[in-house]
Amino acid sequence: MxxxxxxxxxxxxxxxxxxxxxxxxxxxxxxxxxxxxxxxxxxxxxxxxxxxxxxxxxxxxxxxxxxxxxxxxxxxxxxxxxxxxxxxxxxxxxxxxxxxxxxxxxxxxxxxxxxxxxxxxxxxxxxxxxxxxxxxxxxxxxxxxxxxxxxxxxxxxxxxxxxxxxxxxxxxxxxxxxxxxxxxxxxxxxxxxxxxxxxxxxxxxNPQFIQSFQKMQSYLKESQELVEDAAIMVYQQVAREEGETIVFDLNQLLKLPNYTSYLYQWLREFGFTAWDDVYSLVESQSGKQVFAPNYRLLKDRTELILSPLQEQENDEVYFIEKNVIEVNIPLNLSFSKAETISGASNSIIFVDENKLVYPLVLKKWQEGDSFQPFGMNGKAKKLSKLFKDEKLSLFEKENCWVLWSGNQIVWVIGIRQDERFKIDSSTNHILKIALQ
Structure with a gap:
């Protein structure tokens, strides 16, 4: 031996x-x-x-x-x-x-x-x-x-x-x-x-049982390698990766004759065990979820979204003092003076700095929050209604941060600025706020 x-x-x-x-x-x-x-x-x-x-x-x-x-x-x-x-x-x-x-x-x-x-x-x-x-x-x-x-x-x-x-x-x-x-x-x-x-x-x-068993194991390993190769090729057609999040296109997934086998290969390494629940999620209504110890799988219209479970609590609050030029936690935000408005978007806003009350407050949105969307003079709108109109997934809603000035929302970050802080003819100091 x-x-x-x-x-x-x-x-x-x-x-x-x-x-x-x-x-x-x-x-x-x-x-x-x-x-x-x-x-x-x-x-x-x-x-x-x-x-x-x-x-x-x-x-x-x-x-x-x-x-x-x-x-x-x-x-x-x-x-x-x-x-x-x-x-x-x-x-x-x-x-x-x-x-x-x-x-x-x-x-x-x-x-x-x-x-x-x-x-x-x-x-x-x-x-x-x-x-x-x-x-x-x-x-x-x-x-x-x-x-x-x-x-x-x-x-x-x-x-x-x-x-x-x-x-x-x-x-x-x-x-x-x-x-x-x-x-x-x-x-x-x-x-x-x-x-x-x-x-x-x-x-x-079978006196040769162990030898026969080892031969079968070799065949099974070869089969497993073929399965893994096929799963990788199909994954490239069905999934896209966005940071730590993986999004599966259900329209592409359902074209596969044995899509449950592919889901099993892709998701088993993330700790999922309730496979019947995972497979039925494909046909479930939007918002349904299945959890693993550190991940969750969310059905969102024509997609399945795999994401890590968030460790942050909704009551986390961050204060931003005047003249701060950059914030790195929980988001990467930059603050800079501007002479004119140029390149405004969902991720870059321009506000009248004189209208701000410091310190600004950065926190997760909560049910009941409302603001006045940019372009809607005098009309308040609940954030829950905004999210519905914007067709945000549950995952996107849970990760939505809001910038406050006093008791008013300045910016639903990455989505919409508030009308009350916009630049007008009386503005003397323009502040540019950008989401990196």
């Missing part, structure tokens, strides 16, 4: 040779064999062990075993302990998910503070089969059938081509000691049920 492992690393992860590696080490056979292989090949390694305190004295036995192993082999070791059950309760997570969160957060912290290049875990071929079957039982897209990736960002899994039988044989040949996790014998968890009952049955039905 050592020569096969060496060849695998050389062909697929040649960059590891000159890298500083952090090995996630539980004390079980898989992680100890990975440590042994890399130590034999003289890689620059250190061990990281998490004591989750879930199995009483057995957890501390694992910790002591790792400490003794690291000392005996002169390998650097990092240890930590977690109150996993308390963390799971506080954040309303399952114990397994809580342990994973704690583990990887700590690994990435070590990666940064100790200048490691990569994190290595001991997942192997049987783990991939179990993950495939778990995802299959729950219902999944194509990527869920691809199993465990060999590399994901800074996490590398160099044992994926090797079976549990190969790892066990190597451990016995090299008289390697390891710790047995008593929870692995229990059928309490779905993964253990699959490991103890379903996978042995599949291997009995």
């Amino acid at each position: 050592l020569n096969k492992f060496k060849k695998h690393i050389y062909q697929n992860f040649p960059f590891l040779e000159n890298s500083k590696l952090l090995l996630a080490t539980s004390g079980g056979i898989d992680s100890i064999v990975l440590v042994h292989l890399l130590h034999q090949l003289k890689y620059d390694i250190a061990l990281a062990h998490c004591n989750f305190q879930l199995r009483g004295m057995e957890s501390f036995g694992d910790q002591n075993f790792i400490q003794e192993y690291a000392n005996a082999n002169e390998i650097p070791l990092f240890l930590t302990q977690f109150d996993t059950e308390a963390f799971a309760k506080d954040y309303k997570l399952s114990t397994q998910i809580a342990a994973r969160e704690l583990r990887y957060n700590w690994f990435y912290e070590l990666l940064e503070t100790e200048n490691f290049d990569y994190i290595l875990t001991a997942h192997h071929a049987d783990d991939t089969i179990e993950t495939f079957l778990i995802n299959l039982s729950r219902g999944t897209g194509l990527e869920g059938l691809l199993g465990i990736p060999a590399q994901n960002d800074k996490v590398i899994r160099p044992l994926l081509p090797f079976t549990r039988e190969e790892i066990l044989a190597y451990a016995k040949e090299n008289t390697i000691e390891w710790r047995e996790d008593s929870s692995n014998a229990s059928d309490k968890y779905l993964r253990n049920k699959i490991r103890h009952h379903l996978v042995p049955l599949l291997k009995e039905l």
Whole structure:
């Protein structure tokens, strides 16, 4: 196995040779064999062990075993302990998910503070089969059938081509000691049920099951690459990017015979999970939304608008004193003297400075706000009516800022100036305000 492992690393992860590696080490056979292989090949390694305190004295036995192993082999070791059950309760997570969160957060912290290049875990071929079957039982897209990736960002899994039988044989040949996790014998968890009952049955039905499975995985990965290439090409026809916002043209989208598949490919990386709601949004009325943890998808007439969730609150207020020439938060506004009016637009206005009351106030619009639109002498108009007439999307309305002077609106920024501050025959000082 050592020569096969060496060849695998050389062909697929040649960059590891000159890298500083952090090995996630539980004390079980898989992680100890990975440590042994890399130590034999003289890689620059250190061990990281998490004591989750879930199995009483057995957890501390694992910790002591790792400490003794690291000392005996002169390998650097990092240890930590977690109150996993308390963390799971506080954040309303399952114990397994809580342990994973704690583990990887700590690994990435070590990666940064100790200048490691990569994190290595001991997942192997049987783990991939179990993950495939778990995802299959729950219902999944194509990527869920691809199993465990060999590399994901800074996490590398160099044992994926090797079976549990190969790892066990190597451990016995090299008289390697390891710790047995008593929870692995229990059928309490779905993964253990699959490991103890379903996978042995599949291997009995087909002695070459693992080889057949790996061949199927290769075909699936090729199919996934074709899907991703097609999604990129169609994306260029359907979507346009406006800063952090992505706008999907529904007229173009609905021409596709399987548009839901494209939406899935484009949106899954943004954290959406309520796929039935996402797909039905296409036929919904304007204003309907679907949320992900950090994004939302909004239906606006003939468009779907994907945008980050705003962190600002509507009660944010910014004061602008006289003679300020530039403001950069929350918008980029410039203030300058002008001799004449030239180039006025929705993003550039000219006002009579003598009519202004300082400090000017910049804040988000609120329901009930009204102003006197430029060109409408003596007639007030609610901003909500203005937005409707201008056909603004919900996203655009939520991000609309208003410049106030005293209790009067000077400018619905980027949309319309107020009539009461316009230049007239009595104006002596013209102030130009521009949205950059």
